[in-house]
Amino acid sequence: MDQSDATASVRGERKAPATIYDIARHTGFSPSTVSRALNKPGRLNATTERRIRDAAEELGYRINPMARALPTGKTGTLGLVVSDITNPVYFDLVRGAEHIASEADSTLIFADSQESARLERSIAERLQTSVDGLLLVGSRLGDQDIRELSSVKPLVVVNRLVDGVPAVVPDVAPGIEAALGALRERGHRRIAYLAGPEASWMNTLRWQTLFDLAVSWGLSIVEIKSTEPTRAGGAEAFQRIVAADVTAVFAYNDLIALGLLRASRDRGVAVPESLSIVGFDDIFGADLPTPALSSIRSPLGELGERATRRLLTEIDGAPAEAGAALPTRFIDRESIAAVRS
Amino acid sequence: MDQSDATASVRGERKAPATIYDIARHTGFSPSTVSRALNKPGRLNATTERRIRDAAEELGYRINPMARALPTGKTGTLGLVVSDITNPVYFDLVRGAEHIASEADSTLIFADSQESARLERSIAERLQTSVDGLLLVGSRLGDQDIRELSSVKPLVVVNRLVDGVPAVVPDVAPGIEAALGALRERGHRRIAYLAGPEASWMNTLRWQTLFDLAVSWGLSIVEIKSTEPTRAGGAEAFQRIVAADVTAVFAYNDLIALGLLRASRDRGVAVPESLSIVGFDDIFGADLPTPALSSIRSPLGELGERATRRLLTEIDGAPAEAGAALPTRFIDRESIAAVRS
DNA sequence: CTGAAAGCGCTTACAG
DNA sequence: CTGAAAGCGCTTACAG
Structure with a gap:
């Protein structure tokens, strides 16, 4: 009411x-x-x-911050635009960014591009005039668009690399290697990658890294498309996974993995006995189902902190300090098991 | 890197x-x-x-929106401050607000008060000078603070009622009645309410509504405190729930319910056979565990739309139109069952 | 230590 | 239809 x-x-x-x-x-x-x-x-x-x-x-x-901003050019606020504010992936990243921003006495505001590149562009442009700098996470924009935004005001992209613009990304290799190793030890030889959005840079990176490693280990590996990076997308891919005759699948993200997990159970394919599943991101809820989802986790909190610090130095015009690698790691829960002989 | x-x-x-x-x-x-x-x-x-x-x-x-705002007093942006941007509860609400804001050609920006009243106040004050109006959801502020904020710029509170300030809240009764009815039919007579934060208006409303109904139906009902409205808080309360010798519990929110659910399973108390659990909000992930959580869902999307529309009329100085009630409903999944005889 | 003045980028009566 | 001017709330050289 x-x-x-x-x-x-x-x-x-x-x-x-x-x-x-x-x-x-x-x-x-x-x-x-x-x-x-x-x-x-x-x-x-x-x-x-x-x-x-x-x-x-x-x-x-x-x-009045806007009146002050006019003569000084400084608003004292940082903008964080995410591709989907409704995706649990970003929780820790947000916390990390907030932490650093508040240390620097900057206000952090968020904007949501709702997975639309068009919206993302207009929101970023709009926001840019009102903040001192922008954090773009999981951007769906093209490289050129990002470069243009970056040329008007300090900007750092997260979870993506764009030539000529400051970026912070995790090192996906350690987590993938650990997960694939665990699978190999358990006798898996035929693996699938259930892909994410083609426009996603991170999707390409994950696939490529997994692919190279699997090949070098003599494992067979196939990429299987998904319709969307959601639970529905994961469920929808179930039949294609089964048809591919693999014993284990990596999903682009936990949402997809969760959808696949549920679909498998519903259609009578036992996880992990008949199918091992590993997700990415270790989002809120990954540990909820039975079996709990095994997942490759990014150090999202640190990514958020690092990116924000980077943005701050960019704003001050200070030189960027090189940072240590931000390694992913494999959180092994219950969704992988030895292949049945 | x-x-x-x-x-x-x-x-x-x-x-x-x-x-x-x-x-x-x-x-x-x-x-x-x-x-x-x-x-x-x-x-x-x-x-x-x-x-x-x-x-x-x-x-x-x-x-330059800030330069324009100076002479006109209009920024073309709306602010949404949530008590915890990391809580899945708000997803649909955000979507609803975005929908209406974009129809009105307003940019919606978010801010997170991280469950801190102090932070909430300073962020709200800060934001207020930069937006045309503010949406306060799940505010942890005192009534007087909210009234003061409301006196400087248009503001509407969501999920809370404050004397003298525009608000939109759901009607919790239908969902509670349906859930309690389902429990009664299944033979439950001793019920507990696992409470949320004392500062939460919504917590009081839920408890009061449940209490009155239980009493009028001749059921016994007790309130049990929780340490925090999280999964950890729910798990921590497990022993006190068991000690209270009830057959069913309503949790203040799904996070608490999920924590309790997991703790019950871990300690060998079968849900729903030995203990029925119902949560509030039907958040992302509520359907993930086994048994899937039964929960009382608010029409959050509509709440967000309604609140934003209300804010817009407040900004225009137009008279508010009375709205129909926004009823909650009971989503019955797997976490309730008949009491064992 | 303090003030008068110019300027940040825009809008909007007021004239013409 | 278009322009000159004043003003929104603040900051910051420049003087004193």
Whole structure:
């Protein structure tokens, strides 16, 4: 229900917020002095600073960030645009970014491109004029678009590499190697990769890394398309997985893996006895089903921290420091087992 | 790894973005005319409008929303602050809000208060000067704080009622009644409510509604505290649930319910045979465990739409239209069963 | 230590 | 239909 009526008491009574001019009038100082008192503590006569601060407090003054941004060019806020704010993958990344942003006294705001490249572009452009820098995670944009955005304001992409733009990505190899190794030890020889969106850079990286390793180990490996990177997409691929006659499958992400897991159970294919499944990302919920999903986890929190730090240095024009690799690791739960002989 | 070097190519080459003055110079018209051409299509000589638009395009002009906001007081953006952006509960709500915002050509930005009232207040204050209105969902703030925020700019609270401020909340009764009814039919007489945060208005509403109904039906009902509204909090409460000697428990939310479910299984208490569990919110993942969680679902998407529409009318100063009730409903999956005789 | 002035990028009465 | 001017709220050289 709406609580429509209670509203009347507030409506229309909104008083214009106090400005530095109000404080100036109130204290007899000039607006310049007020501005200094509020922004450069210690640079003024202590008592005038005191009086101005008190007046500000009394009048309920809050700085107008947009008015400040005009002369300074700095908004004090960072933007994080994700391809799908509704995807649990990004939770830790968000936390990491928040952590660093707050250390730097920047406000972090989020925007959601809802998996649409068109929307992503317009949101990023829009946001760009209102923030000091942008974090683009899981971007669906083309390299050229990203480069153009990057040329107008500091920007760092996460989980993707684009020539000429700062990026931070995890090292997927360790996790994949551990998972594939665990499978090989358990006798698996025929493996499938259930792919993600073709436009996803990360999808290509995962597939390529897995492919190279499997080949070098003499395992057979096939890529199987999925319709969408969701549980529905995973379920939909079930028949094609079965038809491919593999004993184990890597899924592009946990959503797909979860969908496949469920479909397998529903259609009577036992996981992990008849089919081993490993996902990517270790999202919220991966440990919920029976069997719990084994998954390759990115150090998302650190990715978020690193990316934000990178963005901050980019904004300051400071040189970027090289960072250590951010290795993925394999979280082995219950969805893989020895192949039946 | 960081891709530090590739960056050099971009660094420092950022050209100042084009302004309407650049366009003016470029076309020979005045800035006022440029402004009009860009904002009031049709009000100008068609060919001058054409030429100005072409020049804008050519120069890669993008309006500076903050500069525009100063004289107009309108930013064209709406803010949504959630108590925990990492909680799957809000997914549908976000989608609903996005839907309405985009229909109104407003940009929706998000901010996360990380379950901290202090942070929530400062973020809300900060954001308020940069948006046309604010949506506060699952606020941890006191009524008075919310009222103060509401007095400076349009604001609507979601999932909570505060005297004097526009709000939209679901009707929890139908879902609770259906769930409790299902339990009663199956012979349950002793019920527990595993509570959420005391500061949560929604927690109080759920408990109160459940309590009143149980009492009126002659069922016994107890409230059991939890340490936090998470899976860990649910697991931690397991022993107290067992000690309370109830046959069914309602959990404040699905996170708690999921934690309890898992703890029960781990400690050898069969769900639903020995203990029936029902959660709230039907979040992502509720259907994943075995048994799948039965849960009371809010029409979150509609809540988000409704709240955003309400905010928009508040911004326009239009009168609010009363809305129909937004009933919850019971999604009965596998976590409840008849009490063993 | 403090103030007057110019400027950030835009909009909008007010004239013409 | 178009332009000159004032103003939105702030900051920051430049003087004093």
